[in-house]
Structure formats: C-alpha cells, structure tokens
Amino acid sequence: MKFPSKKLSLTAVASLFIGILIGSQIPGLVERYNLWQGEKRAYEQLDNSVNKADSWVLISQYRYRRGDDEGSIEAAHKALEIDPHHVIALEKIAFNYLEMGDFENLKIWLEKALKEAEIYAPGQVEILKVSLTQVKNQMKP
Numbered sequence: 001m002k003f004p005s006k007k008l009s010l011t012a013v014a015s016l017f018i019g020i021l022i023g024s025q026i027p028g029l030v031e032r033y034n035l036w037q038g039e040k041r042a043y044e045q046l047d048n049s050v051n052k053a054d055s056w057v058l059i060s061q062y063r064y065r066r067g068d069d070e071g072s073i074e075a076a077h078k079a080l081e082i083d084p085h086h087v088i089a090l091e092k093i094a095f096n097y098l099e100m101g102d103f104e105n106l107k108i109w110l111e112k113a114l115k116e117a118e119i120y121a122p123g124q125v126e127i128l129k130v131s132l133t134q135v136k137n138q139m140k141p
Helices: 010-046 052-066 069-082 087-100 103-120 122-139
Strands: none
Touching: 010 052, 052 069, 052 087, 069 087, 087 103, 087 122, 103 122
C-alpha cells in the first residue's frame, strides 16, 4: 500500500511545528512560572518573617533552581548580612559556584560553611567534609 501523497499547506506545516514546539516547552514553562511565584511569595513574606535570614535563603534557593546563580549568591549574601553564621546560606553560595564551574570559590565557601557548621550546625559537618574532600580531589592536577 502506498502512502497517499498530498501537498501540505504552509499554514498546516507551521501549525504542526508550533504545536510540537509549544507542547515540548510547556513543562519547563510551568516549572519556571512556579519558581517565579514561589520567589514572589517569599518576598511578600519577608516583611512579616521572624527570621529574615531564612527568608533570604529561600529566595536564594528559588533563584538557584531557576538557574540565576548570580541572583542566588546575592540573596544568600543578604542572609549572611543578617546572620553571618547561617550555614545554609554559605552552602548556597558554594553550590552556586559549583554550577558556575568556579572550583576555587566553591572550595573557599565550603571551607567557610564547614567552619561555621562545626560551631552552629554540627549535623552538617560530615556532609560538608565529604563535599570539600571531593572538591579538593577534583582540583588536584
């Protein structure tokens, strides 16, 4: 059996292409919208937050998940201005540098996070030690 040959109109081909393109983009667009909405809610709650440093870390996390490494680092620094010992803010900065491929700054910020964790968050010390060891091993020539 032969496939019937019919000419497709340019409009039909364009409609099909646009439908496929949009259909493949919808999940990413929905996720991006949800991340923007989450960040917006975190900003709205910032004024009423008891722990503003945690709110800035949450904003940093939303920015990180959106791929905005610079914005995430900026928000984590705002958390550190409020609470200089905030281990999670230090980790956020470190892992943004990992995403950026900046292993030197990653190492610096992991070391800062480890130093603070030893005093303020002992439950995170082992995880940070493992992360730091892996980074140091990757940096060896």
